[in-house]
Amino acid sequence: MKEILGYMTEELPKHAKEDLDQVKIEEAKQMIKSLDFTNPDLAVLKEVLIRMSIAVQDCSTIYTQNGKNIEGYFPSITQLASLLMLLLPKLTGKKGILLEIGTGEGKSCILAMFATIQSIRGTKVDVVTSSAVLARRDQEEWKKLYDMFGVTSSVVPPPQIQGSSPESRDSMLQEAYRKQLVYGTVGSFAADALRQEFEKDTTRGERRFDMVIVDEVDYMTLDNGVQVTFLSHEASGLRHLRQVLASIWAMVSMCQPIEMENTGEIEWTTGIQHFHKAAKLAVIGPATSKDFSEFHILEAGVELGIYSDEDFDMFMHALENTEKDDTTENRRTVDTFMAKVGITQQCDLLTIMEKALENDVDIDCYSVTNNKAVLVKEKMLHNNPDILEIKMLLLENGRASEIIPEKNSLRQLS
Structure with missing residues (x-):
């Protein structure tokens, strides 16, 4: 140095x-x-x-x-x-x-240069100041520097948000958080993060928590160390139910009615997803097991010649990477692999799954024809009440869903 x-x-x-x-x-x-x-x-x-x-x-x-x-x-x-x-x-x-920067030594200039360099390198920067007035002042003072290097900047909440409608407020906040560099107080950042986490708003959108620069950290930790951020509601008694209601709505919205071609009855699909996930959920439920996972269902596809060992390894690697970095390339690898698991291939994999479970499960395979669920192939009837009977709707590109009667769908929600 x-x-x-x-x-x-x-x-x-x-x-x-x-x-x-x-x-x-x-x-x-x-x-x-x-x-x-x-x-x-x-x-x-x-x-x-x-x-x-x-x-x-x-x-x-x-x-x-x-x-x-x-x-x-x-x-x-x-x-x-x-x-x-x-x-x-x-x-x-x-x-x-x-x-520790002495008074008058130019903290705002130091932070502006540092934030500019980090933003140029692709880092999302949140600058925490001690007041909304200082946040707006510093952003306006150094906006020319940011613009010079092509760095977008904003303040939360935006100055023009006062008196706006709830819809306009959300839109303006989302636009502010799309900038590379965002100024605000600790209260503003905390409230927006809580709204997104607990109220499922999209306030911050996909903005990452890459870097935070705290101006006057003693104010945040000592002078105003005990801060309360309250998310106000019109009916405070219902705010505790919001997550529960959101979860119920997510489950309900996934269920879709479908007419069974062989009986004419209306039953319900529980949500289209990747075949192996749908099959595991239908047979075992959402619980996890160290002895069995949805990927065991797909492993049999190598022996059946649906795909190669190399294809399966690339698929597993792409899935693992998707959890860390959901890139287009990883999603394309997963989609390409699942496209090989068509309706016929899914039937074959489910047959192997039945045998692996010692025929304690009987799975009927259906496909969609003219918006009706049509049985893919007839199976021998059984009279064993202990056998778990499951209906699966199979689709192209490795997608599937369980089919359940309406009474079961209500029981599943409850």
Whole structure:
């Protein structure tokens, strides 16, 4: 750090009259993206600090009405040292860092530079301030810097939200959280996170909790350490039931009526999903078992020649990756694999499943023809009341659902 700060002290004054054009800005962004903060290239890091300092000077320049300009300022050595300490904590094996910045030493400038660099690298940044007034002030003060580097920014709640309808309020909040860099108070962030978690609102959308920068951390932890965020409701007595009602509605909305071709009766599908999940749920239920999982149903497909060992391994690998990173490539791998499990293949797999369960289960396979459930193949009747009888609706692309009578669907909800 001493070498870098010495270089900046000597080199920065040489750039006092320099402005950043779009080419230099794009070059700076590429350098920022290429930096490895666990083992940084010092030459690249120095150039990034030079260009970021020039950008700060450009953004702090004041243009008067009479045509005279009040020249902006370069970040001080203290500010650059603080920025380096924020950027390079991993050199000491730490994930985060706490800095004490004296009054008047420019916390907002330090945070603006740090947030800009992190946002350019694709990190979603939440900046927590001690008041809504400061959040709005800092975002407006440094918006020019953010715009210069193509970083989108906002404040929550947005200033124009006052007096708006509930629908407009939700829309404005969602738009604010789509920005790369969001300013707000700890109360605002907590309330929005709670709404999404407990009320199932989409306030934050798909915004990740990547990085939080806390301005005046002592205010949040000491001065105002005990904070209560209350999600108000018109009928407070019902707010505890909201999750239960939402779960019931999710189950009800999945059930769809279907006419049985052989009896003319109306029965219900319990929700279309991947075949192996539907089969396991129908036979064993939602409980998990270390001895049996839905993937055991698919393993038999290798022996039947429906797919190869390599296909199955790629499918399992893609599923595992999807839980960590739901990318288009992983979803495509899963869909390609499941497309091989057609209606005939599903029947064969269910037959093997019946045998594996020692014929304690009798599964009738149905497909859809003219919006009716049609039996795929007739089976021998049995008179054993202890055998569990199951009806499965089989669809192409490895999709399926259990079919149950209406009385069973009501029992399932209760």
